[in-house]
Amino acid sequence: MNVYDSARMADVLAPLGYEPADSAADADMVILNTCHIREKAAEKVFSELGRLREAKEQKNRAGEPMIIAVAGCVAQAEGAEIRARAPFVDIVLGPQTYHRLPEMVARASRAGGVALDTEFPVQTKFDSLPPPGRVENHAAFLTVQEGCDKFCTFCVVPYTRGAEYSRPAADVLDEARHLAKLGACEITLLGQNVNNYHGAAPGGGDWTLGRLIRAVADIDGIERIRYTTSYPADVDADLIAAHRDVPQLMPFLHLPVQSGSDRVLAAMNRRHVSADYRRLVDRLRAAKPDLALSTDLIVGFPGETEADFEATLALVEEIGFIQSYSFKYSPRPGTPAAQMTGQVPDEVKADRLARLQVRLATNQERFNRACVGRVLSVLFDRRGRRPGQLLGRSPYMQPVHVAADDSLLGTIADLRIEASHANSLSGLLADTREVAA
Ligand code: SAH
Numbered sequence: 001m002n003v004y005d006s007a008r009m010a011d012v013l014a015p016l017g018y019e020p021a022d023s024a025a026d027a028d029m030v031i032l033n034t035c036h037i038r039e040k041a042a043e044k045v046f047s048e049l050g051r052l053r054e055a056k057e058q059k060n061r062a063g064e065p066m067i068i069a070v071a072g073c074v075a076q077a078e079g080a081e082i083r084a085r086a087p088f089v090d091i092v093l094g095p096q097t098y099h100r101l102p103e104m105v106a107r108a109s110r111a112g113g114v115a116l117d118t119e120f121p122v123q124t125k126f127d128s129l130p131p132p133g134r135v136e137n138h139a140a141f142l143t144v145q146e147g148c149d150k151f152c153t154f155c156v157v158p159y160t161r162g163a164e165y166s167r168p169a170a171d172v173l174d175e176a177r178h179l180a181k182l183g184a185c186e187i188t189l190l191g192q193n194v195n196n197y198h199g200a201a202p203g204g205g206d207w208t209l210g211r212l213i214r215a216v217a218d219i220d221g222i223e224r225i226r227y228t229t230s231y232p233a234d235v236d237a238d239l240i241a242a243h244r245d246v247p248q249l250m251p252f253l254h255l256p257v258q259s260g261s262d263r264v265l266a267a268m269n270r271r272h273v274s275a276d277y278r279r280l281v282d283r284l285r286a287a288k289p290d291l292a293l294s295t296d297l298i299v300g301f302p303g304e305t306e307a308d309f310e311a312t313l314a315l316v317e318e319i320g321f322i323q324s325y326s327f328k329y330s331p332r333p334g335t336p337a338a339q340m341t342g343q344v345p346d347e348v349k350a351d352r353l354a355r356l357q358v359r360l361a362t363n364q365e366r367f368n369r370a371c372v373g374r375v376l377s378v379l380f381d382r383r384g385r386r387p388g389q390l391l392g393r394s395p396y397m398q399p400v401h402v403a404a405d406d407s408l409l410g411t412i413a414d415l416r417i418e419a420s421h422a423n424s425l426s427g428l429l430a431d432t433r434e435v436a437a
């Protein structure tokens with residue numbers, strides 16, 4: 001979502017004459033769009049600010065100004081600390097107020113004082129954003145939902161992104177049509193809890209995510225649809241049916257489970273036990289037999305024992321996740337888990353993470369090998385490193401190399417997969433079909 005938000009900030013600033021610069025040192029303004037989900041991400045902001053301070057001083061010595069802004073969830077959660085630790089920062093803005101950047105830039109350049117805006121305005125930023133300016137590599141993100149009401153005990157999202165909000169379906173469809181016109185053939189619908197989407201329907205009432213996906217699939221030029229991130233307990237029958245019925249919906253689902261231990265899941269306040277998750281995956285696979293899954297996992301949650309961790313390893317093996325974002329538990333300020341007893345020592349977390357990653361890499365290799373001999377559709381989204389080579393992505397997000405010329409860029413073709421490598425596949429063209437522009 002930060003990628004989407006950063007692009008929207010560029011869209012908001014374009015009318016003021018700002019355009020992306022090649023490096024921070026050349027820039028009139030630098031915006032750090034930040035993440036607060038784990039401590040490491042948040043701490044990076046301060047080390048990065050140290051470097052920017054030097055760049056700003058150098059520019060100032062040459063008589064040129066440089067505006068420094070900190071945006072995103074670290075700004076939301078630690079605005080006061082940023083001001084205290086980094087007084088050379090001109091603008092601090094949360095994720096819900098970046099549509100007001102032009103005002104803040106004007107204020108910062110006029111007064112030279114700090115402009116701080118970390119409110120949750122009643123009128124949403126989406127009502128004031130211009131249409132997206134460009135699409136890169138034929139794929140686009142589209143935020144449909146923001147915020148979270150789930151309050152997992154480890155997570156800061158409800159405090160930084162705020163309560164759940166769904167954009168009206170008509171607005172989402174307008175933006176999707178616009179993205180298709182700019183050349184997007186793949187759209188990823190985004191939300192912190194995207195499958196609890198319940199946006200106002202064009203004819204009154206609400207639409208579910210399943211209904212929204214069906215409408216996006218009707219847009220000319222949209223050949224592939226993905227959505228992320230989903231909360232398992234909120235997957236409904238309508239969404240499962242969309243996996244069965246909508247050919248554009250890719251057979252690859254990111255469904256964070258966090259742990260395989262029911263004791264840990266309860267302590268996390270996840271509203272599912274591992275058996276619920278297994279049943280859900282069975283229902284999804286019954287609807288879409290070639291569905292592959294990726295997930296998020298946390299190791300070393302407070303109180304996690306070796307046996308709890310082994311339950312996670314067993315679930316990873318059983319479900320056959322082909323990919324995972326796996327993290328050491330990171331205590332976050334203001335969250336209940338940070339106060340829990342039984343915090344796990346870092347070396348234990350590191351050891352579990354390493355073992356988990358070995359298991360996941362094995363799953364991924366096995367899955368990649370099983371793709372050899374299959375015909376997979378590939379969206380050619382960029383040039384390869386060598387001339388005459390294109391790089392694309394399979395339905396399962398695997399990078400795929402093929403010998404082909406540039407005329408295929410932005411098209412989807414069936415490839416016969418010839419070989420699997422550590423992190424990619426290579427294939428031969430089986431048949432090419434142009435994507436309608
Ligand atoms: N909405 C998703 C979570 C998205 S947050 C869900 O309900 O599952 C992205 C991921 O960051 C989470 O899935 C979790 O695995 C990880 N994460 C969040 N808080 C964390 C923390 N305090 N320590 C370690 N990982 C964390």
